[in-house]
Amino acid sequence: MRAVLLAKNQISVLLEALLQGHEVFAPVNDGGLIVFRQVDSPQQVVLGYHNSTLPPKRLFFPQTETVFCYGLEGAQLALEEPQPASGEKVLFGVRPCDARSFTLLDRVFAGGNHCDGCYLARRENYTVVGLSCTRPRATCFCSAVGGGPFSTAGSDVLVTDLGTDYFIEAVTDKGAVLVESLSGCREADEDSIRRRTEAQAAAEATLRGAISAEDMKRRLQEMWDDPLWDRLHEKCIGCGVCTYLCPTCHCFDIVDEGSEQRGRRLKIWDSCMFPLFTLHASGHNPRPTGKERWRQRLMHKFRYWTESHGEVGCVGCGRCVVNCPVNLDIRQVLNEIESLTKKVE
Amino acid sequence: MMIAKNPYLPAPMRIEKVTVETEDRSIKTFDLSFIRKEDEQAFRYLPGQFAQLSVFGKGEAPFGIASSPTRSGLLQFTVSRAGLLTRALHQMEQGDLVGVRGPLGSSFPLQDMESRDLLVIGGGFAFTTLRSLINYVLERENRGRFGKLTVVYGARTPGMLLYKGELEQWRQRDDLELHVTVDAADGGWKGRIGVVPNAVSDVAPAADDTYAVVCGPPAMTRYTLPVLERLRFPPERVVLSLEMKMKCGIGMCGRCNIGSSYVCRDGPVFTLAELRRLPPEY
Numbered sequence: 001m002r003a004v005l006l007a008k009n010q011i012s013v014l015l016e017a018l019l020q021g022h023e024v025f026a027p028v029n030d031g032g033l034i035v036f037r038q039v040d041s042p043q044q045v046v047l048g049y050h051n052s053t054l055p056p057k058r059l060f061f062p063q064t065e066t067v068f069c070y071g072l073e074g075a076q077l078a079l080e081e082p083q084p085a086s087g088e089k090v091l092f093g094v095r096p097c098d099a100r101s102f103t104l105l106d107r108v109f110a111g112g113n114h115c116d117g118c119y120l121a122r123r124e125n126y127t128v129v130g131l132s133c134t135r136p137r138a139t140c141f142c143s144a145v146g147g148g149p150f151s152t153a154g155s156d157v158l159v160t161d162l163g164t165d166y167f168i169e170a171v172t173d174k175g176a177v178l179v180e181s182l183s184g185c186r187e188a189d190e191d192s193i194r195r196r197t198e199a200q201a202a203a204e205a206t207l208r209g210a211i212s213a214e215d216m217k218r219r220l221q222e223m224w225d226d227p228l229w230d231r232l233h234e235k236c237i238g239c240g241v242c243t244y245l246c247p248t249c250h251c252f253d254i255v256d257e258g259s260e261q262r263g264r265r266l267k268i269w270d271s272c273m274f275p276l277f278t279l280h281a282s283g284h285n286p287r288p289t290g291k292e293r294w295r296q297r298l299m300h301k302f303r304y305w306t307e308s309h310g311e312v313g314c315v316g317c318g319r320c321v322v323n324c325p326v327n328l329d330i331r332q333v334l335n336e337i338e339s340l341t342k343k344v345e
Numbered sequence: 346m347m348i349a350k351n352p353y354l355p356a357p358m359r360i361e362k363v364t365v366e367t368e369d370r371s372i373k374t375f376d377l378s379f380i381r382k383e384d385e386q387a388f389r390y391l392p393g394q395f396a397q398l399s400v401f402g403k404g405e406a407p408f409g410i411a412s413s414p415t416r417s418g419l420l421q422f423t424v425s426r427a428g429l430l431t432r433a434l435h436q437m438e439q440g441d442l443v444g445v446r447g448p449l450g451s452s453f454p455l456q457d458m459e460s461r462d463l464l465v466i467g468g469g470f471a472f473t474t475l476r477s478l479i480n481y482v483l484e485r486e487n488r489g490r491f492g493k494l495t496v497v498y499g500a501r502t503p504g505m506l507l508y509k510g511e512l513e514q515w516r517q518r519d520d521l522e523l524h525v526t527v528d529a530a531d532g533g534w535k536g537r538i539g540v541v542p543n544a545v546s547d548v549a550p551a552a553d554d555t556y557a558v559v560c561g562p563p564a565m566t567r568y569t570l571p572v573l574e575r576l577r578f579p580p581e582r583v584v585l586s587l588e589m590k591m592k593c594g595i596g597m598c599g600r601c602n603i604g605s606s607y608v609c610r611d612g613p614v615f616t617l618a619e620l621r622r623l624p625p626e627y
Binding site (some may be wrong): 103108114254259267 | 350351352353354355357359380399400401402403405406427428431440442444446491518563578586589590592593595596597598601603604605610624625626627
């Protein structure tokens with residue numbers, strides 16, 4: 001695929017040009033939080049960030065989404081569907097972990113016998129421009145879970161900061177069309193390709209090695225009744241921030257808002273860390289305590305995902321590590337599982 | 346095949362009839378008819394499957410389909426008053442509109458059950474999809490394809506039995522062996538007294554070429570499965586239907602999983618052999 005170079009001081013020109021033909025969504029600084037928003041000028045875009053506070057997942061899987069509006073009048077029921085998203089959009093400057101999360105969400109919402117048409121329409125309208133991580137954070141562990149700081153999964157274009165230039169490479173055909181349309185760029189030369197390779201090696205060297213998904217799955221298959229679960233959840237306060245900030249968590253609730261006559265049905269993010277999540281109307285709850293809920297979250301990402309899709313349901317962004325109010329660190333839990341099962345062997 | 350559309354749109358349906366099933370009035374059967382012909386034609390289901398029932402303003406909840414697909418144009422749901430939505434539904438009347446989304450989930454393994462004897466074991470209000478199965482098998486065009494049909498059905502008291510009129514009709518038939526039992530009898534009860542597992546132990550046919558289908562409250566299931574094991578029913582021919590809190594019904598919302606199986610998509614019907622391969626979290 002084609003690769004080009006853009007002088008870093010020309011990035012505003014590039015963004016300005018993108019804004020002419022597309023709606024552009026990019027990281028912005030909102031009172032100290034880095035979030036993805038639609039931008040209308042290049043000055044709003046922040047590219048020197050580690051990772052966004054909130055993952056861009058919500059652009060495809062909104063926190064709250066109307067699935068239909070209803071109106072009942074006498075013997076007539078009117079159901080009104082939301083119009084699927086339209087218009088060419090560019091999601092600019094997504095970190096590779098988050099870009100990879102889109103490919104995982106695709107499996108859930110568009111990968112089986114059923115498909116969420118609204119989700120799919122949103123996905124298809126976007127061209128995703130990834131931004132490789134030349135300086136991963138201490139809490140990043142993408143390379144442990146099948147990704148990497150320069151992973152192209154989920155991106156149509158990958159941009160790498162080479163200090164004075166941006167190295168811009170097309171990953172997909174859709175990305176190639178976008179790269180073709182860029183002006184002010186020059187063809188990537190051998191020197192820039194070498195520098196990009198070196199930057200990747202340097203970034204990867206700061207991260208831990210891969211955990212085998214198959215291996216972790218097998219360990220967890222033997223650990224259903226392990227005493228680890230009795231202990232792990234003890235300091236968890238069940239706030240659910242790990243799931244709300246997770247780029248791959250896809251659980252949601254469906255609720256009605258309105259009266260018997262008029263209202264709308266909503267799809268709203270939910271969390272497996274909440275007791276009501278699995279509570280039956282009868283009062284029975286298959287996951288009644290933090291123990292079962294914590295086991296579910298870990299098993300879902302590192303066992304069930306692998307059983308269903310052949311890869312883990314975690315992209316190693318580290319948000320749950322950074323933001324957990326009681327410092328429950330999923331990396332330490334994975335290490336502990338590895339050491340526990342090694343002892344048994 | 347992948348269908349890219351809005352999977353959450355229910356079909357509008359009209360309540361044609363409401364039947365109070367139990368003496369405590371906590372369980373009612375709702376007869377629903379489709380408003381639109383195309384919805385009726387698209388709704389092809391088999392016994393064991395469920396659907397999401399909408400009460401607008403309250404939301405949606407999953408219920409096993411109690412009618413048999415052999416009765417076209419009619420859907421029946423037998424609903425116990427338990428939460429917000431079922432409380433609202435119980436107040437609805439003939440002519441009111443609801444929504445139905447489905448059919449969802451797996452059916453009883455009818456193909457494999459054909460030419461074998463069937464032992465249907467039900468307890469309490471979980472009898473609904475079993476009733477669908479029994480009526481399906483009893484239908485003239487289907488009856489010859491199945492072997493002997495034995496039904497064991499139990500409730501706490503005679504007044505808590507569902508489908509009393511139908512039970513009476515089944516009792517008259519010679520192609521079905523019906524055993525109804527109650528935990529505690531009242532004055533007028535002339536039938537069997539005792540819990541379902543004991544009745545199964547007494548009346549079960551030989552396990553050689555028989556499918557056992559079990560739906561009931563957890564305690565009934567827990568004590569019935571060892572009886573079936575003692576009678577040498579292989580776990581591949583013991584079928585159960587599970588209940589779980591559900592929202593989407595299509596394997597996306599993430600709450601009804603047992604291990605990597607979603608009850609809404611991979612179930613609700615499982616064989617005991619399949620369940621034993623899953624974590625015990627239900």
